Amino acid sequence: MFRHPRRFRFLAGLFALVLCPRLYAADPVRMVLEFQPDRDNGRQVYATCARCHLPEAWGNHDGTYPQLAGQHVNVLLKQLLDIRTGKRRNPSMRPFVQERTVGGYQNLVDVVSYITDLPMDPAHNRGPWPEATPEYAKGKTLYLDNCSGCHGASGEGNNEKSYPRLQGQHYSYTYRQAIAAKRGLRKVNLGMLAVVNRLSEEELKFALNYVSRIPVPKKDLAPNPGWRNPDFK
Amino acid sequence: MTDKSKLSRRRFLQAAGSTLVAGVPALAVAQHEPAPDESTAQTPPSLARLLRKADLPAPKGPRVVIVGGGWSGLSMAKYLKLQNPAFDVVLIDRQPAFLSFPLSNAWLADQVDLEFLSHSFFEAARHHDYRFLQATVLGFDREARKVYSDAGILDYDYLVLAPGIEYDYARIGVEDPVEQQTLYHRYPGGFYSSSELLTIKRKIHEFKRGTFLLNVPNGDYRCSAAPYERACVMAAMFKKHNVRAKILLLDMNSDITIMKDAFSRAFHDLYADIIDYLPSSMISNVDVAGRSVETEFDEYSFDDAIIYPPIRASRLLEEAGIVNPSSPQKTADTDPFRYNLVGDEHVYITGDSRSQPFSKGGHTANSEAQYVAEVIAGHALGREVVWRSPQTMCFSTMDIDPLRAMSHITYYRYDEASKDFAFDRIHSVDNWDVTGGQASLAWAEGLFQDMFYE
Numbered sequence: 001m002f003r004h005p006r007r008f009r010f011l012a013g014l015f016a017l018v019l020c021p022r023l024y025a026a027d028p029v030r031m032v033l034e035f036q037p038d039r040d041n042g043r044q045v046y047a048t049c050a051r052c053h054l055p056e057a058w059g060n061h062d063g064t065y066p067q068l069a070g071q072h073v074n075v076l077l078k079q080l081l082d083i084r085t086g087k088r089r090n091p092s093m094r095p096f097v098q099e100r101t102v103g104g105y106q107n108l109v110d111v112v113s114y115i116t117d118l119p120m121d122p123a124h125n126r127g128p129w130p131e132a133t134p135e136y137a138k139g140k141t142l143y144l145d146n147c148s149g150c151h152g153a154s155g156e157g158n159n160e161k162s163y164p165r166l167q168g169q170h171y172s173y174t175y176r177q178a179i180a181a182k183r184g185l186r187k188v189n190l191g192m193l194a195v196v197n198r199l200s201e202e203e204l205k206f207a208l209n210y211v212s213r214i215p216v217p218k219k220d221l222a223p224n225p226g227w228r229n230p231d232f233k
Numbered sequence: 234m235t236d237k238s239k240l241s242r243r244r245f246l247q248a249a250g251s252t253l254v255a256g257v258p259a260l261a262v263a264q265h266e267p268a269p270d271e272s273t274a275q276t277p278p279s280l281a282r283l284l285r286k287a288d289l290p291a292p293k294g295p296r297v298v299i300v301g302g303g304w305s306g307l308s309m310a311k312y313l314k315l316q317n318p319a320f321d322v323v324l325i326d327r328q329p330a331f332l333s334f335p336l337s338n339a340w341l342a343d344q345v346d347l348e349f350l351s352h353s354f355f356e357a358a359r360h361h362d363y364r365f366l367q368a369t370v371l372g373f374d375r376e377a378r379k380v381y382s383d384a385g386i387l388d389y390d391y392l393v394l395a396p397g398i399e400y401d402y403a404r405i406g407v408e409d410p411v412e413q414q415t416l417y418h419r420y421p422g423g424f425y426s427s428s429e430l431l432t433i434k435r436k437i438h439e440f441k442r443g444t445f446l447l448n449v450p451n452g453d454y455r456c457s458a459a460p461y462e463r464a465c466v467m468a469a470m471f472k473k474h475n476v477r478a479k480i481l482l483l484d485m486n487s488d489i490t491i492m493k494d495a496f497s498r499a500f501h502d503l504y505a506d507i508i509d510y511l512p513s514s515m516i517s518n519v520d521v522a523g524r525s526v527e528t529e530f531d532e533y534s535f536d537d538a539i540i541y542p543p544i545r546a547s548r549l550l551e552e553a554g555i556v557n558p559s560s561p562q563k564t565a566d567t568d569p570f571r572y573n574l575v576g577d578e579h580v581y582i583t584g585d586s587r588s589q590p591f592s593k594g595g596h597t598a599n600s601e602a603q604y605v606a607e608v609i610a611g612h613a614l615g616r617e618v619v620w621r622s623p624q625t626m627c628f629s630t631m632d633i634d635p636l637r638a639m640s641h642i643t644y645y646r647y648d649e650a651s652k653d654f655a656f657d658r659i660h661s662v663d664n665w666d667v668t669g670g671q672a673s674l675a676w677a678e679g680l681f682q683d684m685f686y687e
Contacts, residue, residue: 047662048672051640052626054660060644062621064600091687092599092679101675172619185315 035109042114043231045107048096049115055232056222058121063172069118070168070220072159076112088187118229119222125170127209139210142203146195147211155211168220171212178204283371287385289364294319295613298380298387300370300549301395302326302354304335305584305598307684309393311361312606317613322363325382326354329367331685332427335595336628336677338459338466341434344636345674357685370396372553375577391609395584395602396547398455398593400425401562404543405450406518406527416521422541423463424455436537437467442477443536446526448516450543451485452562455585455593458641460541461489461496462629468504469633480507481533483514483526485543492629492641495663499631516540544593546586557588564588569654570620570647572605578612581605590654591645592625599680600624622646622657628673629665636670639663 050057052065059065068076082088084097095101102108129135144153150163157165166174180186182196182204196204297313297320299306310324333350340350358365368384373392380387400422402413421429437445445467449460464482471478482500489496489512500508518527525534545563550556555565555574566575567588574580583605585593591601601623611618625643630636639662646657662669 048668050660051662051672052624052642054642054658060622060658062619064621064624086687089687091682092676094682095675095678096672101671172621 033105035106037113038106038110039114039117041107042110042112045102045111046114047232048102049111050232055229056121056227057115057118057229058124059170059173061125061170061172063125063170063174063176066173067121067124067169068115070120070216071116071165072157072162073109073112073116074159074162075157075164076115077108078162080108080112119227120168120216120220121225122216122221122223122227123225124168124212124216125172126212127171127175127205129206129209131213135206136210136213138203139206139208142199142207143210146199147207150191151211155214166208166211167214168216169212171208174208174212175205178208282385283381283383285385287366287368287382287387289323289366289387292321292388294321295390296321296323296388297391297393297609298389299324299393299395300380301397301547301584302328302331302357302365303395303397303584303598304595304680304684305395305397305602306393307331307357308599308602309395309583309606310357310363311684312603313609314362316606316610318362320610320613323366323387324354324358324363325366325368325370325380325387327367327369328427330354331357332430333595333677333681334424334430334456335680336673337423337430338463339630339633339636339638339673341430341437341463342466342470342630342633344630344633344670349674349677352681352685360686370549372549375553375574375580378579390579391613392580393605393609394547394549394580394582394586395598396549396586398425398544398585399547400542401545402542404452405516405540407542412521416519416540419521420519420538420540423539424459424541424544433539436539437470440471440476440478440537444479444481444534446481446483446533446535446538446540448514448526448539448541449482449484449486449490450541451515452543453590453593454541454544456627457491457592457594458496458627458629461491462631463539464508464510465496465499465504465629465631466633468507469631471507472504473634478507479509480504481535482508482510483516483528483533484510484512485515487513491627492639492661492663495629495631495639495661495665499665503632544585550582550586560588571608573608581609591623592627592643594625594627595680596626596676597623599683620647626676628669628676630670630673631665635667636673637665637667638669638673639665640669640672 053059053068057068059067079088080097083090083093086094129139150161151157151166155165155167157163177186178196179201181188181192182201188196199207299309299322302324306324306326310322313320313322331352331354336345336350339345340347354365366384368382371381371383373380378389380389380392400417402416407413407416421432423429423433447460447464464480468480500510514528516526516528519540524536525532526538550565551563556563557566564586565582565588567573567582568575569589572581572583572587574582582588583601584598591597604621604623607618610616622645627641628638630638641659641661643659644657645654648655
């Protein structure tokens with residue numbers, strides 16, 4: 001399971017408030033930190049996550065928990081930091097991702113490096129409309145026109161820009177998140193907000209049905225749905 | 234009694250004693266009063282407040298009344314407002330403040346303080362934009378959509394019943410209601426009211442020597458791991474303070490009901506000289522004065538005890554006449570996926586008085602409520618909602634100073650073949666350690682945050 005250590009970077013935006021009476025605000029200061037991931041430590045950190053997210057990080061089919069396995073490191077990291085700071089509202093997870101519990105940036109980098117390499121659920125939850133249905137075809141057009149610009153033509157996402165990989169994600173989860181964003185229950189960036197507002201709930205269903213049916217490259221999948229993560233035997 | 238709007242105070246009081254009002258159970262308080270005489274028709278001042286409208290602002294949207302401010306009711310109130318901000322949500326509980334039962338075993342051993350467990354209903358209502366009403370619910374009228382409480386009458390559009398459990402002492406052979414109360418006060422089980430917990434803590438701290446008897450009830454009791462966990466926590470305390478105590482753990486089940494290997498290991502490795510675990514011990518009687526417990530074949534005397542009888546759904550359901558007679562725990566007939574009372578899409582039953590066989594506990598109630606809130610909002614707004622499973626995340630404190638815990642999560646699924654719910658995934662982390670102890674605190678902190686503050 002051990003792969004090459006991956007070098008990657010992430011940005012921590014630090015807003016330096018200069019306490020000078022003549023300045024109302026300061027420009028954001030951008031700091032680039034670089035970490036060398038330690039996957040073995042990541043496995044140990046993940047043990048706590050696995051208590052809820054399960055050892056395979058596959059989430060569950062009714063979409064209460066997302067599939068984390070195979071997700072981009074920067075996406076995972078962004079979510080962890082957003083939940084840590086409260087930017088993404090998740091009160092029940094928040095205490096688990098504080099520095100006092102999970103540790104500092106190094107531990108976060110390690111754990112996301114572990115998660116991204118986990119093989120994905122080969123039988124993730126898919127939308128209700130198979131290929132050759134009109135809903136599937138509509139969804140394909142909607143997806144390519146509205147979503148693929150950021151999330152990629154095959155739902156592969158974009159690590160550099162922290163755009164999530166949708167390919168292989170449970171339909172039940174992506175749909176609930178899209179609806180939550182549309183109803184103002186989940187904060188998302190302006191581009192994403194424009195899309196969920198522009199599309200109807202039904203159109204979102206079609207688009208997400210399509211993306212849930214894009215095949216995941218075989219190399220990223222576990223051999224079968226009964227596979228269990230040997231790291232947690 | 235067809236025209237509810239003409240129900241006068243006097244007629245209501247008369248009716249209260251004889252359950253004439255459809256769906257309104259006999260008011261317990263009224264039952265013991267002599268029936269008001271038509272000629273001297275004066276409402277006793279102490280009862281007048283039952284008959285006025287509760288002191289609440291006029292609702293600005295459809296009103297949801299939630300009965301019970303436990304983990305289910307609190308989560309429900311919050312998520313109902315999130316799912317449909319137009320809802321006018323009123324949460325009713327008879328307690329003035331909330332005390333968490335989850336993590337209370339850690340508190341018995343001073344691993345967390347009382348402030349960690351206790352929270353204000355006012356905070357929850359303030360942060361989540363609903364009303365809290367401290368009152369005891371006496372009954373409800375489904376036809377007129379009214380809830381009767383000792384703080385007055387409330388109209389509802391939707392009624393959520395989350396009143397939780399009650400002890401069923403008859404199932405351990407204690408039938409007489411007065412004897413039940415005596416047993417309850419002397420040897421409370423610690424799963425129903427906060428005074429029980431405070432009593433239990435003192436009992437443990439004051440225990441000098443001898444036999445401390447605990448039991449595990451049978452049936453789908455509240456919080457599967459807790460009775461075993463409590464035995465471990467108490468053993469750890471006795472060990473730490475060199476108390477020469479024996480814990481007699483009578484299990485009414487044939488074996489440990491959850492995380493069997495881990496608890497066996499703890500009983501054997503950590504607390505072998507303290508805990509005596511006796512499975513298949515069906516308690517058939519308790520002699521309170523004589524301090525002994527009878528099982529089918531044996532009798533055990535004790536110096537002190539925590540008696541946790543089998544449980545049943547709150548009597549509120551029975552008094553309302555909505556209990557399924559064949560249900561051993563006296564639950565109602567509800568739609569298993571949508572939680573509404575069969576035939577009434579304005580009444581929902583959640584939390585530990587639900588009919589579904591999910592493990593009873595705080596996390597089940599919290600995750601379930603997030604879904605049921607969507608169902609109710611969906612009904613009001615014409616939205617379709619797809620069923621999803623609750624989860625049961627459960628931590629058990631196994632050792633103290635430092636706090637060490639293990640965890641167990643259960644997901645459920647619906648099994649088409651048996652037409653019932655079944656376990657989906659279960660994941661146990663049964664090597665109790667400090668990381669687990671810290672995770673148990675984070676778990677509770679996150680859910681308190683969810684229900685009260687954020």
